Amino acid sequence: MKKGVISGDIVAFTSLSNKDKESVEAHIKALFKELTAAFGCYARLVKGDYLECVVPKPEDALKVALLIKSSIKSILITKDSRSDHRTSYFENYGIRLAIGFGSLQRFDTEKGIIDGEAIYMSGRKINEEDTHTMDRISIKNTLFFVSKDEDLNNRFEPLLLLLDFLMNKATARQSQVLYYKLMGNNEDAIAKKLGISQPAVNQHANGIGWNAIEKAVQYFNNTLKSQ
Template identity: 60%
Template sequence: MNYSVISGDIVSSTSLSNADNQFVAENLKRLLSELTREFNIYGRLIKGDYLECVVPNAADGLQVALAIKSFVKAIPIDAKNYKEHDNRVKQFKIHGIRLAIGYGELSRFNPEEGIIDGEAIYLSGREISGETTYNKERIVIKNTLFFASKNEDLNKNFQPLLALLDVLFSKATARQCEVLYLKLMKNQEDEIAKQLGIGQSAVNQHSTSVGWNAIDEAVNYFKMVISK
């Protein structure tokens, strides 16, 4: 049985204040709880800024990853509380979190005992650990969305798709990410409008501006390919 295992690393967490790091960790715990209810995932938070998430229905992997991405980008961290030249905090506002989807088998998976071991989690963890480079006073981020499997055709197939999604999400505002998250969590626009206290027309406008139709097609394409 193949799983999608998502590893995630908060961008620039070491540059956030202790209070903001705690705030982010509290929000991530709530996120994992909501994802568990909606997608039956098993998720855990490690040291407050690194998460691991097993998605039993592997085809949901991209949808869950993008939900995580949009949720983190919408966390209200005020960059004005930091030095204007602090590029690391700006990177958090732009990218939020780096995520890798590892697709493959798990040799051991016991949620009750917190055991996750095998190919899928190895692949996702490897992608995360090898992609950030530091250049003295600034963090250099090339990409924040990755897919890894033993199938090179799959890897080549998804690489350009994730690169394009990366660009869309990096340009999304916090409000647009709130809307994206709720849409990825299967809420209708009228429900989103009530939750956010805005008009349905505003929800639709945010969705259009951020490229929801393309994002939705990408999620469905991932489901189709993985389900084959």
């Protein structure tokens, strides 16, 4: 049975202050618990700035990837981190994510084993797109899909490019709203969680392009269900 595996690399993580690094790590660990509860995911942090997430139902993989992206984009960093100009990349992009769609020959959560084509493909894609150096960060895209089916890859590529464009322009508040929307909360519930008005929630949702994102997620879900 095929699974979705997400590999991710936090952008400019090494440029953050130690306090912000700890905050980001704690935030991600809490996020993993929510993803496990909602989607049955198995997720882990590797070396602080790299994550791996197995999504049992691959049709949920794009939604999970956008939840990870929006959650990390909602994190506010301190002034200590802003002394390094590269932290602006963290605020703009948050994380680069690749969805691998394929089999896992070995998957054992108790032993921490994730082994198979799906994780090889997602991990390889992240490494291929890595253009970080000590002095410069060059980022073209932050959302990828890879499988052995080239037709499927080609169908999803423009979709993810458009989502990438919307996500990378999103503010921290818009990212928060998107996260709760993707989790199925209505605007009144989101307003209570964030301590803002329902019209403000609606404004943020429209600002990030929620209607388009919702349809894109549904298209991805329906397409992979048919595979």
